[in-house]
Amino acid sequence: MNEQHPSILNKLQIRRVIWPVLIGLGVGGWLMADAWDPEVFRSTNWTTASWLFLLGAIILMLMRDLAYMYRIRLLSDNKLSWKQSFQVILLWEFSSALTPSVIGGSAVALYILTKEGISPGRTTAIVLITAFLDELFYVVMVPVVFLIAGFEKLFTSQGEYLFLDTPLGITSIFLVGYLFIVILIIIIYAAIFFRPDIFNWILVRVFSVKYLKKRKQWAINTGQDIITTSKEMKGKPFSFWLKAFGATVASWTARFWVVNLLILTITQVDDHFLIYARQLIMWVIMLISPTPGGSGIAEYIFGGFLGEFIPTGMAPAMALLWRLISYYSYLIIGAILLPIWVRRVFKNNPIHIPHIHLSHKGNHSSSTNKDQTEQTHKE
Numbered sequence: 001m002n003e004q005h006p007s008i009l010n011k012l013q014i015r016r017v018i019w020p021v022l023i024g025l026g027v028g029g030w031l032m033a034d035a036w037d038p039e040v041f042r043s044t045n046w047t048t049a050s051w052l053f054l055l056g057a058i059i060l061m062l063m064r065d066l067a068y069m070y071r072i073r074l075l076s077d078n079k080l081s082w083k084q085s086f087q088v089i090l091l092w093e094f095s096s097a098l099t100p101s102v103i104g105g106s107a108v109a110l111y112i113l114t115k116e117g118i119s120p121g122r123t124t125a126i127v128l129i130t131a132f133l134d135e136l137f138y139v140v141m142v143p144v145v146f147l148i149a150g151f152e153k154l155f156t157s158q159g160e161y162l163f164l165d166t167p168l169g170i171t172s173i174f175l176v177g178y179l180f181i182v183i184l185i186i187i188i189y190a191a192i193f194f195r196p197d198i199f200n201w202i203l204v205r206v207f208s209v210k211y212l213k214k215r216k217q218w219a220i221n222t223g224q225d226i227i228t229t230s231k232e233m234k235g236k237p238f239s240f241w242l243k244a245f246g247a248t249v250a251s252w253t254a255r256f257w258v259v260n261l262l263i264l265t266i267t268q269v270d271d272h273f274l275i276y277a278r279q280l281i282m283w284v285i286m287l288i289s290p291t292p293g294g295s296g297i298a299e300y301i302f303g304g305f306l307g308e309f310i311p312t313g314m315a316p317a318m319a320l321l322w323r324l325i326s327y328y329s330y331l332i333i334g335a336i337l338l339p340i341w342v343r344r345v346f347k348n349n350p351i352h353i354p355h356i357h358l359s360h361k362g363n364h365s366s367s368t369n370k371d372q373t374e375q376t377h378k379e
Helices: 006-011 014-035 040-044 048-075 082-097 107-115 120-149 170-194 195-206 210-234 238-264 272-287 297-309 313-347 367-378
Strands: 160-163 168-169 349-355 356-358
Touching: 006 272, 014 297, 040 168, 040 210, 048 082, 048 120, 048 238, 048 313, 082 107, 082 313, 082 356, 107 120, 107 367, 120 170, 120 210, 120 238, 168 170, 170 195, 170 210, 170 272, 238 313, 238 367, 272 297
Parallel strands: none
Antiparallel strands: 160 168, 349 356
16 A cells, blocks of 8 residues: 555646746746737736736636535535545645646546545546536536637637647637547446446457556456446436536636636727637647646737737736636645645555655544545555
């Protein structure tokens, strides 16, 4: 067990925070230097209302986290307390911020939930259903914003970008990202709600090939967890899914409206829905970003999508402020929270993680943690 602690928690090494910060600030700083106009900054009228809008943006991020906390408690049948949910969500966000967007922090989330005393089957269910609900939000909302805002208004001319060594326009990159989301949600739906037995069979066969055999036992365990997940989720009432998806919509909407309020700190806005809709397109593109948490990519495309709503020369600064509130804050909070969480969860198991050395006193280990230790030894 002690050998497995670092293998997961190394993904959350504090030093890994440096790279996304350097990438994001590097791109943001370069864009600010390129668009720098002292007159624009001097003429910006920062009023009491500006401070209130800024406060409102921060409150929206808190509401976003609260909605996620409510959802994870719902998915765990309230086995997680509000305090546990708070720590799980922030550490999940922290791990997501340190990995490419397309990968996310699912592996770390599985580990964190297990150490919080959630059974392996339920842990798999929570992570899969969370991914399903988040992707379902995009699958549903993208056609809605196309119908309301119109395709032409959602995309601006931003040149071409390399994707898999192929030059693609921004619209093509979006379509690649959206197709990925659709495929992912079909796979999750088929695995959980349609034929989990077939998915289990395919998973085991795939990991039976020569180069993947080392992970075959993982595939067998995961396949069985998915079958267990299917049995649990199929019996949930419609009200359960309504609450879960409602929390998902509330969380993403709160996150998107952060930008609306930030823009209101320096100027008036005539079309709030278009700002919301373009952010939806931006996030689909960021999903396939190869950088941790979309760092650098987010700062770069911000001006292209939302620059027309912001005074000339202010878009790069606004992009950095947006990322400070919605991204860098999770890196900072996660770096502070991780040692606290480790001390609480491993209070009877001394472990060593690079840059985090914890030696704990006391012999009051919960039966849950003992069971999980034995289970991990067996695996």
